[in-house]
Amino acid sequence: MTSEVGRSFDRQWAELAEIGRHAQTGGYRRYALTREDHDLREWFAGQATDRGLDLTLDRMGNQWAWWGDPDTIPGLVTGSHLDSVPDGGAYDGPLGVVSAFAALDRLRDSGVDPQRPLGIVNFADEEGARFGIACAGSRVITGALAPERALGLTDGDGLSMAEALRAAGRDPELIGPDPETLRRVGAFVELHVEQGRGLIDLDHPVALGTDIWPHGRWRLDFPGEANHAGTTRWADRQDAMIGLASTILAARAAATTHGCVATIGKTLITPGGVNAIPSAATGWLDTRGADEGAVRRTVAEVTAAAGDWGATVTEESWTATTRFDLDLLTRLRRALPAAPLLGTGAGHDAGILATAGIPTGMIFVRNPTGISHSPAEHAERDDCLAGVEALTAVLTELVGTGLAGAGP
Numbered sequence: 001m002t003s004e005v006g007r008s009f010d011r012q013w014a015e016l017a018e019i020g021r022h023a024q025t026g027g028y029r030r031y032a033l034t035r036e037d038h039d040l041r042e043w044f045a046g047q048a049t050d051r052g053l054d055l056t057l058d059r060m061g062n063q064w065a066w067w068g069d070p071d072t073i074p075g076l077v078t079g080s081h082l083d084s085v086p087d088g089g090a091y092d093g094p095l096g097v098v099s100a101f102a103a104l105d106r107l108r109d110s111g112v113d114p115q116r117p118l119g120i121v122n123f124a125d126e127e128g129a130r131f132g133i134a135c136a137g138s139r140v141i142t143g144a145l146a147p148e149r150a151l152g153l154t155d156g157d158g159l160s161m162a163e164a165l166r167a168a169g170r171d172p173e174l175i176g177p178d179p180e181t182l183r184r185v186g187a188f189v190e191l192h193v194e195q196g197r198g199l200i201d202l203d204h205p206v207a208l209g210t211d212i213w214p215h216g217r218w219r220l221d222f223p224g225e226a227n228h229a230g231t232t233r234w235a236d237r238q239d240a241m242i243g244l245a246s247t248i249l250a251a252r253a254a255a256t257t258h259g260c261v262a263t264i265g266k267t268l269i270t271p272g273g274v275n276a277i278p279s280a281a282t283g284w285l286d287t288r289g290a291d292e293g294a295v296r297r298t299v300a301e302v303t304a305a306a307g308d309w310g311a312t313v314t315e316e317s318w319t320a321t322t323r324f325d326l327d328l329l330t331r332l333r334r335a336l337p338a339a340p341l342l343g344t345g346a347g348h349d350a351g352i353l354a355t356a357g358i359p360t361g362m363i364f365v366r367n368p369t370g371i372s373h374s375p376a377e378h379a380e381r382d383d384c385l386a387g388v389e390a391l392t393a394v395l396t397e398l399v400g401t402g403l404a405g406a407g408p
């Protein structure tokens with residue numbers, strides 16, 4: 001590891017540190033199509049310009065910075081996302097983007113002459129924190145999310161994605177599948193902070209990803225009737241909150257039975273007054289597990305439990321088990337023979353691209369507490385630099401050696 005690369009990493013990290021950081025919580029609030037998002041995208045564009053890379057936008061506004069011309073031969077792409085969950089950590093997403101630029105710098109410093117184009121991507125709206133669907137950027141360009149559905153999604157203030165795009169100076173009409181952009185991607189390798197404790201036990205700073213668990217999001221809408229909290233008799237109450245509360249416990253029980261995890265981490269209670277009986281309660285269920293059938297059985301039980309309270313259940317997204325490309329994994333293992341293999345319960349743009357048929361792999365960087373989607377999310381600097389080193393080795397293997405191709 002040269003100190004040059006440490007400097008490249010530190011400089012980028014410092015530039016990003018204050019963007020979207022909440023003064024009280026210390027967490028990041030970097031949501032799609034906001035001022036913070038704009039600043040992050042400007043930063044990405046600046047990094048591309050500084051390095052003489054060609055910056056392109058696709059039909060969903062994902063940013064691609066290319067070294068070499070991917071229209072002559074498909075390239076290898078690395079990178080991740082810059083948006084965050086509410087009060088998210090600094091590493092989820094940005095670590096992959098910063099490491100990509102640092103690895104490119106390292107590649108250039110070592111005089112590697114790429115035999116195929118190298119791209120760095122910043123996927124838009126990966127967390128789905130504002131409009132509710134994760135990986136919207138990659139889902140739209142691969143056709144996994146229809147543009148009319150994406151544009152109709154609304155944020156907490158009732159603003160649609162179409163309106164938010166217009167407010168950001170973008171044209172909603174342009175949103176849609178983008179096979180031309182995807183044709184340029186011969187393979188995709190995403191570096192990401194680990195969102196669990198797998199690497200702690202394995203005593204290694206980086207791992208290679210094997211698969212992503214099946215996972216999905218469901219919206220549960222419970223009906224009720226607003227009334228006075230003091231004067232309405234028990235018998236006359238239709239309290240939407242009771243159904244939601246009962247279903248949250250049912251979700252925990254069902255997930256435990258089937259060896260999955262289930263979380264209801266977001267609710268919307270109407271009218272939301274302390275002294276008013278809730279007239280409507282909405283909860284969003286996130287369910288994941290190693291086995292697809294077990295996840296489906298969990299959701300079926302939650303749906304039945306919600307149905308007992310007259311709720312409607314709507315599937316907002318579903319992603320089946322994603323297995324990363326075996327030929328690419330073989331090449332990644334050649335570059336990183338000591339790296340252990342890990343599956344993950346977290347969704348990523350890499351999973352969406354893999355499902356769309358693009359050879360895809362992932363590199364995970366050790367997280368000393370396993371905590372993620374929290375201001376406490378962390379990775380040691382030495383491990384981050386080990387991640388850059390690992391990514392550099394992978395890029396060298398895939399674009400720098402003159403081997404026939406990045407993919408199968």
Ligand SMILES: [Zn+2]
Nearest residue numbers: 092093126192
């Ligand atoms: Zn992420």
